[in-house]
Amino acid sequence: EQAAIQAKFRRMWEQIADRFQDYDQHLVFEGMNEIHEHGNWNAPKDLSVMNNVNAYNQIFVDTVRAAGGENPDRVLICSGYNTNINITTDPANGCKVPKDTAQNRMMVSLHYYDPYDFTINSDPEKGVWAWGKAAVKAGDKALAWHTEDSTDASMKKLHDTFATKGIPFFIGEYGAIDKTKQNKKNQAYREHWYRYVTKDIKTAGGVPVVWDNGAPHEDTFTFVNRKTNTVGDKQLLQAVKDGYADAEKEHKKK
Numbered sequence: 001e002q003a004a005i006q007a008k009f010r011r012m013w014e015q016i017a018d019r020f021q022d023y024d025q026h027l028v029f030e031g032m033n034e035i036h037e038h039g040n041w042n043a044p045k046d047l048s049v050m051n052n053v054n055a056y057n058q059i060f061v062d063t064v065r066a067a068g069g070e071n072p073d074r075v076l077i078c079s080g081y082n083t084n085i086n087i088t089t090d091p092a093n094g095c096k097v098p099k100d101t102a103q104n105r106m107m108v109s110l111h112y113y114d115p116y117d118f119t120i121n122s123d124p125e126k127g128v129w130a131w132g133k134a135a136v137k138a139g140d141k142a143l144a145w146h147t148e149d150s151t152d153a154s155m156k157k158l159h160d161t162f163a164t165k166g167i168p169f170f171i172g173e174y175g176a177i178d179k180t181k182q183n184k185k186n187q188a189y190r191e192h193w194y195r196y197v198t199k200d201i202k203t204a205g206g207v208p209v210v211w212d213n214g215a216p217h218e219d220t221f222t223f224v225n226r227k228t229n230t231v232g233d234k235q236l237l238q239a240v241k242d243g244y245a246d247a248e249k250e251h252k253k254k
Contacts, residue, residue, distance in 0.1 A: 002052060009056055013063040021069025028075040030109055030172065031060035036082035043087045050094040053081050058098040065101050073102045077170050083111040089157040097167060107207065108162050112174040112197065114154065115146035119176040119193075122219045129179040129186040131193050140185060151197055155204035163205025171201050173211035175221035191239040198243030203250055210240060 013031070020027060035056065037049045044050050057078040064071050080088030081095050088095045088110060100106050113119045121127035128141045133149075135142035158169045176193050179186040194210070201208040214226040225232045 002055075006055060006059055010059050010063050013060055014067070017064045017067035017071050021067055021071055024070060025074065027070075028077060028107075029060075029064060030077035030079065030170075031057055032079045033109075034083050034111070035079055036084075041082060043090070043093055044081065047094045050081060053079070054094070054096045054098070057096075061098045061100050061106070073105050075105050075107065076100070077107045077109045077172070079109045083109055083172070085110050085112065085154050085157060089161045097162075104166055107168045107170040109170045109172050110158065111211075112154065112171050112201070113176075114150065115143050117143060118146075118189075122177060122179065124182055127179070127182075129183045130189045131176075132189065132196070134192075135189060140189075141183070142189075148196055151200050155200045155206070158206060159204040169204075169206040170209070171206050172209050174201070174208065175211040177219050177221055179219070187235070191235055194236060195239040195243035195246070198240050199246040199250075202244055202247035208240075208244070 013029075016029070035053055037044050060078065061076055064074065064076060078098055081093065087093050088108070097106070097108065115128075115131070117127045118129070118131045128143055130138075130140035130142035131147075132142065133147045136144050136147065162169045174197055176190050178190070198208045198210075210223065211221050212223045213221050214224065215222055222232055223237055224230070231237055
């Protein structure tokens with residue numbers, strides 16, 4: 001049903017672009033979110049699936065650029081396949097950056113929740129509450145195969161694939177849930193993860209945007225309590241700020 005789906009997708013972005021055409025360049029558009037083959041969160045089974053995603057991205061760009069107002073050179077964010085770093089950066093999967101009439105006004109959207117067993121898996125048996133080389137060395141419940149080196153490798157893929165070509169990458173979601181009920185040391189490891197990942201994203205040429213689902217209870221990614229409009233975990237927020245500052249210091253050294 002691709003013809004019908006693409007027609008709806010195009011019409012949707014015609015309306016959005018028209019409605020917001022006079023908003024200034026503080027407003028950016030992201031075409032879609034975590035688009036993947038139904039029931040398959042891994043790499044697409046064949047190139048036709050990736051071709052569909054590529055087509056959506058091109059329709060998104062062409063439609064917005066054809067609209068009036070600020071849209072011809074508004075920053076647009078095109079989604080990698082399922083916003084997955086490995087799948088999007090692997091040439092064998094056929095992911096393409098859409099053509100654009102505007103110069104240097106595009107970003108590529110990815111998400112980062114690695115390693116899953118630390119960031120998302122709340123199962124006390126299968127999940128882990130610690131992360132990094134120090135955790136492995138200390139014998140805390142961490143994954144020896146995924147440390148700071150793994151994060152470095154992921155960001156290098158994005159840097160080499162996009163940033164070196166003048167295309168910033170947009171990590172529109174990254175985060176690790178609260179597991180302090182499993183072990184209080186989880187707080188320190190989360191702070192380390194957020195600081196390190198933020199630094200790595202920024203250093204590699206990306207835009208870091210933490211995921212905050214606004215639920216003020218355990219097993220969530222919450223920074224801000226939406227009901228009270230207050231920061232619930234100031235230490236975690238400071239870790240993100242420190243990571244960003246670390247990246248800026250490294251940039252100045254270069």
